[in-house]
Amino acid sequence: MKKIIDQDTVNLTHLANVWDETKAKSYGDDDVALLLYRSNILGSDLRITNYAGGNTSCKQKEIDPLTGEEVDVLWVKGSGGDIGTMTKKGLATLYLDKLHALKKLYKGIRFEDEMVPLLAHCNYNLNTTAPSIDTPLHAFIPHKHIDHLHPDAIIAIAASGNGKEITGEIFNGTVGWVDWQRPGFDLGLKLEEALQKNPDLRGIVLGGHGLINWGTTAYECYVNSLDLIDTATRYLEERYGSRKPIFGGEVSKSLEKEKRYEQAAAIMPLLRGLCSDKNRMIGHFTDDERVLEFVNSKDLAILAARGTSCPDHFLRTKIRPLVLPVSAGDDLKDLTAVKDRIEKEFESYREYYTSYYNRCKDDQSPPMRDPNPVILLWPQVGMFTFAKDKQTARVASEFYINAINVMKGAEAVSEYVGLSEQEAFNIEYWALEEAKLRRMPKEKALSRKVAIISGAGGGIGRSIAKKFLEEGACVVVTDNQADRIGEVYEEFAGTFKKDVVTSCIVDVTKEESILDAYRKATVEFGGVDIIVHSAGLAISKPIVETTKEDWDFLYAVMVRGQFLLAREGVKILQAQGMGGDIVNIVSKNALVSGPKNVAYGSAKAAQLHMSRLMAAELGPQKIRVNSVNPDAVIRGSKIWDDGWAAARAKAYGITVDELPAFYAKRTVLNEEVLPDDIAEAVFAFVGGQLKKSTGNLLNVDGGITESFPR
Numbered sequence: 001m002k003k004i005i006d007q008d009t010v011n012l013t014h015l016a017n018v019w020d021e022t023k024a025k026s027y028g029d030d031d032v033a034l035l036l037y038r039s040n041i042l043g044s045d046l047r048i049t050n051y052a053g054g055n056t057s058c059k060q061k062e063i064d065p066l067t068g069e070e071v072d073v074l075w076v077k078g079s080g081g082d083i084g085t086m087t088k089k090g091l092a093t094l095y096l097d098k099l100h101a102l103k104k105l106y107k108g109i110r111f112e113d114e115m116v117p118l119l120a121h122c123n124y125n126l127n128t129t130a131p132s133i134d135t136p137l138h139a140f141i142p143h144k145h146i147d148h149l150h151p152d153a154i155i156a157i158a159a160s161g162n163g164k165e166i167t168g169e170i171f172n173g174t175v176g177w178v179d180w181q182r183p184g185f186d187l188g189l190k191l192e193e194a195l196q197k198n199p200d201l202r203g204i205v206l207g208g209h210g211l212i213n214w215g216t217t218a219y220e221c222y223v224n225s226l227d228l229i230d231t232a233t234r235y236l237e238e239r240y241g242s243r244k245p246i247f248g249g250e251v252s253k254s255l256e257k258e259k260r261y262e263q264a265a266a267i268m269p270l271l272r273g274l275c276s277d278k279n280r281m282i283g284h285f286t287d288d289e290r291v292l293e294f295v296n297s298k299d300l301a302i303l304a305a306r307g308t309s310c311p312d313h314f315l316r317t318k319i320r321p322l323v324l325p326v327s328a329g330d331d332l333k334d335l336t337a338v339k340d341r342i343e344k345e346f347e348s349y350r351e352y353y354t355s356y357y358n359r360c361k362d363d364q365s366p367p368m369r370d371p372n373p374v375i376l377l378w379p380q381v382g383m384f385t386f387a388k389d390k391q392t393a394r395v396a397s398e399f400y401i402n403a404i405n406v407m408k409g410a411e412a413v414s415e416y417v418g419l420s421e422q423e424a425f426n427i428e429y430w431a432l433e434e435a436k437l438r439r440m441p442k443e444k445a446l447s448r449k450v451a452i453i454s455g456a457g458g459g460i461g462r463s464i465a466k467k468f469l470e471e472g473a474c475v476v477v478t479d480n481q482a483d484r485i486g487e488v489y490e491e492f493a494g495t496f497k498k499d500v501v502t503s504c505i506v507d508v509t510k511e512e513s514i515l516d517a518y519r520k521a522t523v524e525f526g527g528v529d530i531i532v533h534s535a536g537l538a539i540s541k542p543i544v545e546t547t548k549e550d551w552d553f554l555y556a557v558m559v560r561g562q563f564l565l566a567r568e569g570v571k572i573l574q575a576q577g578m579g580g581d582i583v584n585i586v587s588k589n590a591l592v593s594g595p596k597n598v599a600y601g602s603a604k605a606a607q608l609h610m611s612r613l614m615a616a617e618l619g620p621q622k623i624r625v626n627s628v629n630p631d632a633v634i635r636g637s638k639i640w641d642d643g644w645a646a647a648r649a650k651a652y653g654i655t656v657d658e659l660p661a662f663y664a665k666r667t668v669l670n671e672e673v674l675p676d677d678i679a680e681a682v683f684a685f686v687g688g689q690l691k692k693s694t695g696n697l698l699n700v701d702g703g704i705t706e707s708f709p710r
């Protein structure tokens with residue numbers, strides 16, 4: 001077999017060859033196993049390809065289940081997958097000869113999309129994985145192993161004004177060039193033609209898009225990919241700042257780290273509200289140094305307006321970002337001072353997006369999508385991204401950093417050229433992309449919502465957090481005990497992914513501690529929608545034994561804590577202007593008068609009445625305030641662990657195990673009340689079914705006649 005490259009001459013200076021024969025063998029020893037190993041190691045480095053970007057393939061002989069004869073099968077990444085985490089299930093399989101036979105049916109570029117459903121007819125062995133749109137690229141290039149990647153360094157060259165010449169110069173004519181063309185059947189034919197003309201090529205740069213290259217073995221293909229990317233990276237690095245200063249030079253200095261965080265936290269609720277005027281969005285913030293270099297530069301406005309190039313980048317980031325018209329040093333305690341200016345900028349962005357849609361659409365185009373920006377840049381501070389969920393917002397941010405790298409590289413050697421407006425539109429509103437969007441699973445009840453919960457280190461608060469996460473919310477879990485909240489965070493981050501949960505140690509008796517938690521909520525997710533005060537404790541003593549400290553502590557945690565948590569949360573809800581929910585965990589004792597309970601019972605009554613007062617005041621802003629009254633929820637609670645259960649059991653002359661049944665007997669329904677029962681009640685208020693309910697209370701106590709409201 002003729003070698004594609006001479007591996008002895010490969011000298012990597014930026015990327016590392018991490019191929020490990022033992023690990024490779026652990027995948028198996030056929031070409032498909034090595035394809036998977038290669039894909040996983042390539043996809044684990046963002047310099048090599050972006051999340052879910054690019055695709056890889058191999059061609060292998062298989063036994064046809066229909067004929068029992070040997071056939072050539074193309075194994076290629078499935079549509080929408082990520083090579084870094086791909087398993088065998090993520091590969092589509094297609095008969096190679098049938099793919100080639102499709103050429104006879106091809107009527108030309110105007111009918112290109114008609115070829116896509118035909119790919120399914122080439123399916124080998126009833127595989128249910130849908131093949132990537134790039135399948136023809138892999139099918140029509142004759143080599144055995146193929147990588148199509150989106151490395152920033154190569155895209156920088158692919159998006160340069162004279163990218164073709166630069167490609168020739170860097171690789172001494174061993175790498176070809178194909179002008180920008182949307183991926184699909186026709187691009188596959190163009191690549192086949194390029195290789196027929198020049199069979200010795202080791203790869204081809206796809207104009208405005210990325211790289212495709214190959215090898216006779218999985219390993220050779222891997223080394224070829226690394227060497228091409230490394231060589232391009234080196235070429236760019238040697239030229240940064242030599243043609244002209246990077247991004248035209250620095251015109252502003254970043255704020256200090258803490259100040260950036262503070263300003264980001266202050267402005268995000270306002271931005272989130274504006275980005276959410278059609279659909280509620282979740283936010284993400286980064287002050288990565290590559291972002292700061294770009295936002296502080298002279299060329300920011302010019303380059304941002306050119307939009308991103310690689311179609312993958314662009315689909316995630318929208319055609320262009322919005323640069324905030326606010327000075328980073330502005331005092332943002334009062335947002336009204338900057339609100340008008342930002343609103344106007346959003347208005348003109350939406351108008352621009354609408355006119356772009358109207359200019360480029362044709363009668364086949366899907367309806368216009370949300371015209372709000374996804375990427376917001378703020379000189380001296382960083383970048384905000386907004387999307388339907390946290391992962392999408394984070395990935396959009398990663399993609400714009402890819403785009404920044406591309407612009408930096410392209411501007412170092414030439415002039416950066418974005419996709420033309422019409423080409424960008426054709427990608428954004430491609431019928432195939434629209435179909436992908438329509439296939440998305442239905443969103444959950446709390447998708448796009450952010451919740452903050454006090455006392456989430458155990459018992460009721462923890463159950464509420466879990467329920468919210470199951471229903472799709474992003475959750476900030478808080479508790480005053482570091483070990484408890486650390487444990488809860490670890491568990492939830494494992495079950496629900498790190499993206500959707502964050503934790504904060506919060507002492508609700510301290511104003512600054514509550515402010516910290518909200519800063520975290522806004523910087524992590526863009527703001528807050530649901531506030532649950534679940535922190536509490538029980539002290540039960542006769543009046544003459546109740547100390548001033550007992551009294552003050554109960555009131556500080558439960559009453560003043562509820563007030564402070566609500567007050568600071570309401571400021572954010574008001575800045576967002578999207579309404580919201582406050583749910584306070586009160587108690588049967590807010591309604592029932594019993595002995596030895598003056599401090600606790602009156603604090604609970606204060607919590608209940610405060611909830612009603614807030615409901616009355618905040619209703620016009622669509623902020624609902626409701627209460628849940630649990631009783632005798634002892635399992636999983638702090639007081640249970642602290643020996644309280646043992647003391648109560650002793651007092652009643654029963655064992656600890658008998659305690660739940662003992663409490664259940666005191667209820668009309670003869671039911672023990674569990675933390676999950678309370679979580680269900682809280683969810684009932686915020687899950688969308690009780691939208692017109694505020695100032696209400698819901699008893700979850702197994703039925704206690706004294707606490708029936710009247």
Ligand SMILES: [Zn+2]
Nearest residue numbers: 054150209210
């Ligand atoms: Zn691509």
